[in-house]
Amino acid sequence: MAGGGSQLKRLKASLRDQGITGPQQSKKQKRRAAQDEQARNDKRLQRGAVLGGIREQFNPFDLKHAKAPKFEVTSNRPDPKAGSIRGRPGEAKAAAEEKRFGENDPTMTPEEKMLERFAREKIRSHKKNAFDLEEDMDDMGMGGLTHGGKALVFNEEEAVDDFDEDLDDAASDISDREQQRRKRVRAMAAEDQEEAEPQRKRTKKEIMEEVIAKSKMHKYERQQAKDEDDDLRAQIDKDMAEIRAALYASGSKRPEPVQTEIPTMGGLDREAFNKTFDLEVKKLAQDRRAQPADRTKTDEEKAEDEAKFLKKLEEKRQKRMRGESVSDSDASEDDKAKNHNSDEDMDHDDDFGLGGGLASKAPEDEADEESEEDESDEEESDEDNDRDAPTKKKPTAAELGFDDEDDFVIDDDLVASGSDINPFDSGDELDLEETEAADGAESESDDEDEFTKGLLNEEEARNPMFKAESSENTTALEKGDDKGLPFTFPCPQTKEEFESIARAHPLVHLPTIVQRIRALYHPKLDSKNKERLGTFATVLVEFISQPFGVAFDPAVWPSFAVLESLVRHVHSLSKMFPVEIGNHFRQMMIQIKEERPLALEVGDIVMLTAVGTVFPPSDHFNSVVTPGILTATRYLGIKVPRTLGEHATGVYLSILMLQFQQPVKRFVPEVINFLLNTICALSPVAPKASLGRFPLHASDQALRISGAQKVTPRKLRCSDCAIEVEAELATETKVSLMDTALQVCDAAADTWTGKDAFIETFDQVQNVVKRVLIQKNSAHLPAQLISRLEKLQTKLERMMRLAKLARRPLELHHHRPLAIKTYIPKFEDSFDPNKHYDPDRERAEMAKLKAEHKKERKGAMRELRKDANFMAREKLKVKKAKDEAHEKKMKRLISEIQSEEGREANEYERERSARKRAKNR
């Protein structure tokens, strides 16, 4: 557009530019122009277009330009080309004008038309809120800043937000996609429209139904045709005899008349046919064979999956270690929420899940005899809520198809549907394979399963002949293998049953027996087997913690190799029955808690060891391991050992606790206390002063080592835990005890190195070691022990130095400073100044009531006033009427009187005048 000049000047200029006006043409020129009619015709058309263009240009408000969104990022609409024309309000108006009210109604007078139109206009404009800044700015004729009818855009390049290119791209991506989607939708709609009758758009369902119906009809017709053919054929077949008879017109008997009615498909009615057809189709669809098979995975993929799985396992373990709740993906959201809640609970309620404590108990007798507390149940349940665990059952590894080596059969369901999970072997078996490859001697079948080898293979297991119930074959099986061990056993449901089976055979074969029982009663073989095996698992747990119900006795007890394999059986079973086995272990702990918290037996410590292998002790919390650890530390913490056996038990528990803490290195104060007490109790001379902050128990002189210079320390055995003192004699045991205790201290130092208070923890150990090394003590000790003491001392010195070097002041509170609590101001979208927005509910309610009361009161007053007015008016009316009547009456009376008076006066006058007249007369 030209820069300056008035509108008129510019119009002129542009007309001239387009050659519509111009300098006067000469005649010659005119003539030439007139000559080619066509060109002129063209020119006229062209001229019209040009004029239209110019008109448009000079009347910008006729056009409406699409406005670019204010901020690109806030709009998910496709970006319209800025400046493109979106509408022509002028023309539209003109068009609308045609349809104006009463335009073609000759019956209306122009006034009526005008009136009506005005009213409608008013209504239309009334709907819009003139002061609404947000909405429909460009729908309003006046809203939005424009120049020349175009929306104001200062600089198109700058208007594009260059904050983040990628974001922009993404946005455009989205819009592209969006556009495509729209296009698709539109295309589909178009198709639909094409297909459907013009009058009504049918729904997809209807269309599909129609299609199905049609196809069914076709099918039916085909069937019908086929049936007709069949009928015909049957007819011919029927006639065949006659034909044959005609052909071989011999005296053969006539065939019996064949039944004419052969039920055919065609004979069924249409409804029934449809029904059976549907059923068939459904059946076919549900057939498993119809599903596509999974591709066999390559070795690399298998390895990758395995690695992934192991990684996932490790991640889960780590999570549990940190005390976060682990769950499966589908439950994770739910879980997180719950976890969050419980965290909050912890914050707000100060409940650390400690239980109720000794609330109901007198405080005097709590610490020394800590056995008879009772806890109220509601506190329990509180706590339950706190550590609210997702109740959803977590699928075990076995259920996922990751069966360990002991699970020799893979569940059918999993083969059929779950083979997407790679059934590779557990890492454990890999180890096994490795070691066996190294051996090289074992056959390949050996790595299949150590617990099932020489037993039924899967096909055999499927064979009902091998079912324990089918007793016909059992006689043959009971004869047993070459060792005289039967192949079948009843599934023991109580400890007694199991023990009676165990007694009948050499104890070495116990693992084999368990194997066979597990194979025979595999859950796959019988629906009841799962239950049976579950009970059997608990029986095994019980057996482990107290074989044959006797205290430790090497003659009666199975060897630890056997126990070990039983523990592993329990472990493997626990993947199938985690709850049953976990509960049973807990039962055993409850029994210990009630009966012998400070007199643990060998069976108990075996049980605790088993707990630590079957359940992961690295977890922050584990419902089986945590009470197990507490059971052990309770002994270590409270027990004042009087005999060597009690010392040995404590030392074993210390080893176990340390082993539990190896992966995570959690600190167990009781271990140090107990070990140092044991060393002090055994050292030849009692320490005079306290050597640390551990409570030193008084100990028996008989326990002290003396004159053991020639004794060689050995490893401790379980039998050491059981012995009753002949303390003076058991020098070897004493020396071994001290030796082991020192080794455990050594291991503890290794485990807890790097702890913040390492120095404070182990300076006591150092003191004790120093004390044992003094002349009075060391004179009684064998050389091995002394060298171990010295080694430990130098090691501790070195570690202390390192710990000192690594020590820094604590900096625990690098928290962001706490913000002052603020309240987000609340904006009312539709604020009404007449309304009250009181955040105080009660007050608001009260204000509302008050307002209502006031209103009502006002209304009532008005009513009353009105009534009173009315009454007054009525009264007045009545009174007026009365007054009027009275006045009338009075008037009447007065007039009556007056008239009477007047008459009398007249009479008087007359009389007087008459008299006067008479007088005058």
Add this chain to the structure above:
Amino acid sequence: MSEGIDSRPKRPSKAKPATGEPPKKKRRPSLEEESDATDGPEDLNAKILLMEKGILETKKNYNDIVVLLGIMGDYESGNPESMLATVALSRVFMRLLGQGALVPKRTLSDKQLAVVNWLREQFKSFKTLLLSLLDDEELGVTALTLCMRVLQAEGQVEKDEYSFPTEFLRQIVHTVLQSEDEDVAKAYTEEYLEQFDDIRYHTFSSITAILQDVGEEDKADMFDAVLPILSALDGVPESAEELEDWYIARPKKKTHNIRSVQQHKRRGQEAWLALMSIVETKEQRKRLLKLVSTIIAPWFTKPELLADFLTNSYDAGGSMSLLALSGVFYLIQERNLDYPLFYHKLYSLLDNEILHSKHRAPFFRLLNTFLLSTHLPAALVASFIKRLCRLSLNAPPSAIVFVIPWIYNQMREHPTCTAMLHREIRDPDVKKDLRQNGMDDPFDPNETDPMQTDAIESSLWEVTQLQSHYHPNVSTIAKILSEQFTKQSYNIEDFLDHSYATLLDAELSKELRKTPAVEFHIPKRVFLPQDEPAVNPNSLVAKLWDFS
């Protein structure tokens, strides 16, 4: 029996005018009462009743008193009549006392005086017999009732002047204390001592007198007998209006000793002091210490008198100190006792045993009170915090569980102490030194003065170690110290009463709701050493223990 006593006295008064035939009438009711008795005793019973009646009728029959006393003295042979005789005699004497027959008046003639004196002698021997009955196992409680009735009658002889038969009461108390039968002491405590203010008053005096001349060898027994009786008396009167239960009508004079609360308290105080003076063993001392602040101290008008006993106990160390602490605190709080170096002493109580002690909960309640004051110097509080932290490195979880929230509360009260949790070193020289040489704990654990330990220069490394405690709840609690201090304070009471047993209960008593996580890998070996230790390292158990 007591019903008999109540109902009998009326009968003679009714039957008084009757002369010759009443004996028969008399016999019938007694026959009805003991219908199943055999002939002999029946006769004796009747005879006793006749004698009683006779004595009351005329002075001439006074000699029957001697006969009755004879029957009464026969109780040891298990003669049931002796009890009857006792009852009859007590009725007789109560009546005679009521008549004033035992009071020697000036107006009486020599002869009459001789009778009175004779009667008094008989009364004396009757009392002696009664007291010996009190010692009897079966009859003890009944005898006590009779004793007290006679006491009451004796006390009311003088109508216009208050005279409490203190001598007789002292004898009763002495007998009760020496009695083997616990029921007698219990009955005496419950029915008389706790009920009547004057009985209590005089019992206190009696006990004081008895304890003052108790023999060396009887001290332990006497202590055991006196302590339950004294410790039952916990209702210290606060004002004279509260003294309203009188066994013997109170003196009219308001200034009389027995009507003054002060005097009551003094008697109590004297009795307790007398008891303290015979304490020999630590056990006895501990039993007293447990009662000091609740039962003993309120009796003391001058609690300062307790101070010696308490401070001696407090200085004794060990659990004695823990027990004495509450008493000392009582004195400090109520009586403004100035205990020099109180916090020194308190600090020294935090020894190796404290977190394992059975008295730790009450002790920590007190410790919490002592250190609540915001006026304490931060260095002192820091010493306590640091010392407890050290100790909790060797403590059971149930102790750690309250030490940590307590530290939290102290940090809130004494924000200067938070330096022990967070200390940034800004000085480059110090930083460099730290990098090269590390640091020693500036805290001096052997310093006995809590102001001089330099604990405030130290850091609570112990707490960070406890954050990896094996018990999940303990480690969670330990973490509160490294989180932002958003909570005002923790209620220590919630954490005090825990033990291994309660923690185990908390774990084991709830149902196993969630499937426990199972270790995925099944180890090749559990007890025995691995076949290939190079590939699979042995577990610690297998390494250090011989399972073969």
